[in-house]
Amino acid sequence: MKPLGLGIIGYGGFGEFTAEAYAAMSQVRIVAITDVAPSRREEAARHFHAWAYADIDQLLADPDVDIVTIATPPWLHVPQALKAIHAGKHVFLEKPLATTLTDADALVSAAKVHGVQIQVDYVLxxxxxxxxxxxxxxxxxxxxxxxxxxxxxxxxxxxxxxxxxxxxxxxxxxxxxxxxxxxxxxxxxxxxxxxxxxxxxxxxxxxxxxxxxxxxxxxxxxxxxxxxxxxxxxxxxxxxxxxxxxxxxxxxxxxxxxxxxxxxxxxxxxxxxxxxxxxxxxxxxxxxxxxxxxxxxxxxxxxxxxxxxxxxxxYANAIREGMTDLVRSIQEPGYTSEVTLQDAYESFxxxxxxxxxxxxxxxxxx
Ligand SMILES: NC(=O)c1ccc[n+]([C@@H]2O[C@H](COP(=O)([O-])OP(=O)(O)OC[C@H]3O[C@@H](n4cnc5c(N)ncnc54)[C@H](O)[C@@H]3O)[C@@H](O)[C@H]2O)c1
Known part of the structure; x- marks a missing residue:
């Protein structure tokens, strides 16, 4: 099966570690990166032969992006995940799911309405x-x-x-x-x-x-x-x-x-x-x-x-297994990932x- 396109949002310390882990997978391919720091996104784009976008809207407009991974600081997770969901993208979201209960509720509701998959990276x-x-x-x-x-x-x-x-x-x-x-x-x-x-x-x-x-x-x-x-x-x-x-x-x-x-x-x-x-x-x-x-x-x-x-x-293998689970839940209707959105919500x-x-x-x- 053709690898799904990954768009990376946030290429800081953990964004880099996870990107290296995804790069070794056959089910996904890094196609785009955005980070507010131009040097970070450009360095990453060169390294992975991907597009560097100046902002999340440009990245979400790229039709080759099927899944976005969000590894920005916590308060940005829900606003960015909501944008991605509205653009019809699946989301691999770094923990925490949110920083407030109101935000967490909004994300869970939006995921149901838009029918996309969201997986939180509970790597443990x-x-x-x-x-x-x-x-x-x-x-x-x-x-x-x-x-x-x-x-x-x-x-x-x-x-x-x-x-x-x-x-x-x-x-x-x-x-x-x-x-x-x-x-x-x-x-x-x-x-x-x-x-x-x-x-x-x-x-x-x-x-x-x-x-x-x-x-x-x-x-x-x-x-x-x-x-x-x-x-x-x-x-x-x-x-x-x-x-x-x-x-x-x-x-x-x-x-x-x-x-x-x-x-x-x-x-x-x-x-x-x-x-x-x-x-x-x-x-x-x-x-x-x-x-x-x-x-x-x-x-x-x-x-x-x-x-x-x-x-x-x-650690790197666990990140890959989480991503593999997300890919399966996208590609196999009825498949339930080890980490469901409901689990992620309860833990949050x-x-x-x-x-x-x-x-x-x-x-x-x-
Ligand atoms: N699952 C895990 O095991 C694990 C481990 C470490 C960190 N994390 C999570 O990963 C996330 C990032 O942590 P980190 O340590 O890499 O933080 P960091 O501060 O090193 O990196 C954050 C990156 O996001 C970028 N950024 C900030 N605002 C942005 C925006 N609006 N659009 C695009 N990029 C933006 C910053 O420039 C930076 O490069 C946090 O939520 C953290 O909890 C998860």
Whole structure:
């Protein structure tokens, strides 16, 4: 099948990374680029042998553009996506979906009216160790999810005080700009709706909210805690996602994880299913009943650790898989992408409510 034409809107740091990822795909071809910075769009156009357009209207008028990718700063996402939808183009939209609930509602309504596909780049859904984690949780081999804890401490070194990231009217704040990835992942892990959201923040000098946390109760009974801080040198960056289930725990290390530890206690008749799902050997330990605890029983504990050799490659592949999913939903009527617009909306909404809870100083019923 002929590759679909990509028009890139926004060729900054992430626009460049994603464009390199798309360039290695056979299903799409980069045909046009626009960025308000002339040097950026011209450099990109030369590199990809594509057209450089001075503005989005010119790019949308190009009949060779079938899909636009929007990698501009967050407050521009909805206005630009609406223009693209009105021009009949499909959209691969960088997160966040929007910065306000009103904008998010407008985008979802417009997509329905115009019958085009919109996919939000929730890249974590396609990252190998997270897809394994999702499969493990969905298998219920270790029972239902009872608790999720995310600790994400990130660098502020590239974020100078005037960067749009710190301006909540333009980025939406840390939960919306960044945390939305993990709200999305956890919504899928829990497979339930949030019912109560409670946010808190630390404000640094200059009014920058640099540390935020949100506690979420889900209708299933699962509880979740999300902490993000952009307050340290890059060499100290760490992300740990712990998913506690009724009969075990899985812990992923790294924002794009390169290690997943799994520990659990399950019926030995389920060992083959777990081995098959994880595609690895299990380390099985026989544990005596702990002394001094009435009713405590002996049992077997299963451990395993999965690792990945190259995070950057996993990241680029995940971007390509998201785009492949969008292409399939355009070309195969009835195909449902891994990330639906409804999922994207729900994850954005949870991020938005977490931020609202900070602003209002109280918990919010979802
Ligand atoms: N999915 C992911 O994993 C992931 C990772 C990083 C960033 N992102 C998202 O990508 C987006 C861009 O982030 P970034 O770090 O590349 O930002 P950036 O500031 O480096 O790049 C933004 C680019 O958009 C251009 N731009 C600004 N206004 C424009 C307009 N009106 N028309 C065309 N171009 C315009 C700027 O000149 C710049 O080149 C953000 O929404 C961010 O959240 C997603």
């Amino acid at each position: 859904r396609y990252v190998p160790l997270y897809t394994t984690l999702l499969a493990l949780v969905r298998s219920k081999l270790l029972g239902e999810v009872t608790y999720i804890r995310l600790e994400n401490t990130a660098s502020n070194e590239a974020l100078h005080p005037q960067h749009w990231f710190w301006d909540r009217s333009r980025s939406g704040g840390i939960f919306i700009e960044h945390g939305v990835h993990f709200f999305d992942l956890c919504n899928q892990l829990v497979e339930s709706k949030p019912i109560l959201v409670s946010g808190n923040a630390h404000t640094a000098s200059g009014g920058r909210q640099d540390r935020v946390m949100s506690s979420v109760s889900y209708a299933s009974g699962a509880l979740a805690h999300f902490y993000h801080a952009f307050d340290r040198p890059a060499i100290l960056e760490k992300t740990v996602l712990r998913v506690v289930m009724e009969r075990g725990t899985a812990t992923a290390y790294g924002w794009i994880p390169d290690r997943l530890d799994i520990e659990g206690s399950l019926a030995s008749t389920d060992y083959p299913a777990l081995t098959h799902l994880l595609q690895t050997e299990l380390d099985i330990q026989t544990m005596p009943a702990p002394e001094g605890i009435t009713g405590a029983t002996a049992g077997q504990l299963v451990h395993t650790t999965l690792t990945r050799p190259d995070r950057t490659e996993d 909404r949870l991020a938005f409510l977490s931020q609202q809870s900070i602003e209002q100083g109280h918990s919010i019923k979802s």
